[in-house]
Amino acid sequence: MTDQNLTHLETWDRRQAEYEESRRVGPIKATFDRMLRNRLLLFGTVLGLIVLGAGFVGPTISGADPNLQNFSATHLPPGSEGNLLGTDHLGRDQAVRVFIGIRVSLMVAAGVTLISLAFGLVLGMFAGFLGGWRDRTIRGVVDFVWGFPLILVAVLFAGGLGEGLFPVILAVGLVNTAAIARVVRGEVLSLSEREFVEAARAGGLSTPRIMWRHLFPNILAPALVLASYYVAVAIIAEAALSFIGLGAQPPTPSLGGMVSDGRNFLHINPWASTIPGVTIVLLVLSVSLIGDGLRDVFDPRLRHEAKGVEQE
Amino acid sequence: MTRTLYLVLIVAVSSVAVFYAIRLSGGDAVAAVIQPGTASLEAREQLRELWGLNLPIHEQYFAYMGRLLRGDLGNSLTNNWPISEMLIIHGRHSLLLGGAALLLVFGLGVPLGILASLRRNGFTDISITTLSVGGLAVPNFWLALLMVWLFASTLRWLPSAGCCSPKQLVLPAVVLAMEGLALTVRMTRSAMLENLDRDFVRTLRAGGLSELRVVGRHVLRNALVPIVSLAGLRIGQIVGYALVVETIFGWPGLGQVLVNAVLRRDYAVAQFFSLVLVTLVIVGNWAADLGYLVANPRLRNARSRAV
Numbered sequence: 001m002t003d004q005n006l007t008h009l010e011t012w013d014r015r016q017a018e019y020e021e022s023r024r025v026g027p028i029k030a031t032f033d034r035m036l037r038n039r040l041l042l043f044g045t046v047l048g049l050i051v052l053g054a055g056f057v058g059p060t061i062s063g064a065d066p067n068l069q070n071f072s073a074t075h076l077p078p079g080s081e082g083n084l085l086g087t088d089h090l091g092r093d094q095a096v097r098v099f100i101g102i103r104v105s106l107m108v109a110a111g112v113t114l115i116s117l118a119f120g121l122v123l124g125m126f127a128g129f130l131g132g133w134r135d136r137t138i139r140g141v142v143d144f145v146w147g148f149p150l151i152l153v154a155v156l157f158a159g160g161l162g163e164g165l166f167p168v169i170l171a172v173g174l175v176n177t178a179a180i181a182r183v184v185r186g187e188v189l190s191l192s193e194r195e196f197v198e199a200a201r202a203g204g205l206s207t208p209r210i211m212w213r214h215l216f217p218n219i220l221a222p223a224l225v226l227a228s229y230y231v232a233v234a235i236i237a238e239a240a241l242s243f244i245g246l247g248a249q250p251p252t253p254s255l256g257g258m259v260s261d262g263r264n265f266l267h268i269n270p271w272a273s274t275i276p277g278v279t280i281v282l283l284v285l286s287v288s289l290i291g292d293g294l295r296d297v298f299d300p301r302l303r304h305e306a307k308g309v310e311q312e
Numbered sequence: 313m314t315r316t317l318y319l320v321l322i323v324a325v326s327s328v329a330v331f332y333a334i335r336l337s338g339g340d341a342v343a344a345v346i347q348p349g350t351a352s353l354e355a356r357e358q359l360r361e362l363w364g365l366n367l368p369i370h371e372q373y374f375a376y377m378g379r380l381l382r383g384d385l386g387n388s389l390t391n392n393w394p395i396s397e398m399l400i401i402h403g404r405h406s407l408l409l410g411g412a413a414l415l416l417v418f419g420l421g422v423p424l425g426i427l428a429s430l431r432r433n434g435f436t437d438i439s440i441t442t443l444s445v446g447g448l449a450v451p452n453f454w455l456a457l458l459m460v461w462l463f464a465s466t467l468r469w470l471p472s473a474g475c476c477s478p479k480q481l482v483l484p485a486v487v488l489a490m491e492g493l494a495l496t497v498r499m500t501r502s503a504m505l506e507n508l509d510r511d512f513v514r515t516l517r518a519g520g521l522s523e524l525r526v527v528g529r530h531v532l533r534n535a536l537v538p539i540v541s542l543a544g545l546r547i548g549q550i551v552g553y554a555l556v557v558e559t560i561f562g563w564p565g566l567g568q569v570l571v572n573a574v575l576r577r578d579y580a581v582a583q584f585f586s587l588v589l590v591t592l593v594i595v596g597n598w599a600a601d602l603g604y605l606v607a608n609p610r611l612r613n614a615r616s617r618a619v
Contacts, residue, residue, distance in 0.1 A: 155586070159579075245575060246575070
């Protein structure tokens with residue numbers, strides 16, 4: 001009990017300090033300063049920039065074809081001349097393939113985030129604000145979808161649409177939509193009891209206008225933070241599905257697929273699957289650090305909610 | 313009662329969803345089975361009629377469910393193997409692997425969590441907590457590969473794949489259990505800590521009860537009920553990961569059968585086994601819901617109003 005009171009006091013103190021600071025230097029600079037001071041976020045961003053930089057700039061520098069095979073130079077270890085990270089069993093340059101693989105991962109993550117953010121926001125806001133049978137229907141569907149393991153949904157979609165990145169994006173997007181809609185709904189429910197919404201309603205504003213002008217801006221920040229959290233989920237899911245052959249199809253270099261290609265040669269050339277594997281771990285790590293950091297900066301309250309999401 | 317009705321409804325709805333999802337692309341099962349250019353148009357038409365593919369999709373659905381309820385599961389499209397036999401053989405393997413994983417999740421996760429909570433902030437606690445964070449952060453297929461590389465390729469202690477000797481079971485079961493194990497450790501630890509600080513514990517200790525009795529009988533009981541009641545959720549998680557883990561380790565369970573059927577476009581098999589796994593997940597979630605209510609009588613009224 002005392003513990004709880006203490007945290008409330010601390011939060012209150014911090015909010016007060018944050019408010020005074022934003023009065024002094026302006027809200028944008030204050031937020032930016034807070035972001036710089038957050039070590040998690042800083043570390044994640046630096047790590048992320050390195051991995052992303054490799055994905056975007058890497059291919060341009062080396063300029064090589066990721067699918068160019070060279071059977072006289074298979075299974076080269078990292079650091080070989082001309083092949084920075086070595087080659088795989090077909091003599092393809094690992095560095096170029098990892099770089100392109102990062103791009104593929106990020107493409108999937110971007111697609112998933114767009115889908116889940118757009119639909120999650122709309123569904124969550126409608127359910128939370130309109131209430132009644134609309135709320136019950138949306139919540140029923142959302143809870144139903146949310147209860148499913150991501151991989152199973154993706155395998156179902158792959159069964160219907162064939163293998164490839166598109167069903168993966170759709171499946172992960174669907175499940176993440178449910179995850180985001182749940183939280184958005186909760187936020188909207190608590191917001192709609194606040195005075196400013198009541199005031200807007202009393203002022204005779206139409207429902208769509210209240211939702212768009214008054215609720216949406218307040219929901220956007222937490223939703224974005226939550227979405228950044230689910231980027232990691234999307235990256236892992238894509239890698240796992242490509243690994244079992246249902247995601248990106250060869251010869252598209254995808255990190256999960258590369259790990260899978262390399263696993264048959266673990267005893268000759270462990271690098272072939274270690275390098276893409278470590279890349280996945282780094283990518284996921286940096287994305288989740290960024291997500292955690294953003295959450296701390298923008299919405300300390302969400303810390304507990306996201307933990308709940310993770311644990312259930 | 314309402315909940316059981318709800319369960320049946322959800323299973324029915326998802327059977328429709330699965331049925332449509334498998335046919336989402338309008339993919340042609342006949343084209344998937346027959347090599348291009350080997351059968352005449354008439355032969356294809358005959359096959360389509362034999363499988364009932366010329367009917368409208370809702371009629372196909374009811375025909376299929378009717379056959380399913382009568383116990384006629386049909387045959388695989390690729391090797392004509394009866395699906396009922398596949399269910400028994402592969403289901404047994406899955407049960408073995410899933411059971412082993414579930415045993416690890418609770419049989420190992422709960423004691424580790426308790427140990428960590430009793431040695432709060434000590435070396436044991438910190439190593440257990442760090443390991444469990446690691447278990448959550450590493451993607452499981454990558455963990456699988458690391459373990460194969462370490463225990464199978466380098467140390468040669470355990471086989472890297474295959475079924476079903478105890479040695480072959482170790483790696484897949486550990487990988488399958490890892491995330492649930494890490495979660496259970498964390499949840500047990502925090503639930504124990506929460507309860508260890510409560511007033512009744514102080515009273516019991518003041519009353520002169522031995523530490524073993526306080527922790528074992530009173531704290532543990534309060535802490536564990538919500539965790540074990542969520543076992544159903546772990547089932548869903550394990551079903552999902554089994555798809556990946558069974559494929560990696562060549563463990564011939566339901567997950568591997570489903571993935572292979574999808575890869576080979578064997579719609580009959582894919583459809584049936586998706587239905588099986590989906591039902592399993594739904595029942596798991598339902599059991600968790602129910603278990604949670606049983607464990608927390610205070611929630612009963614609030615929850616039944618909400619649902």
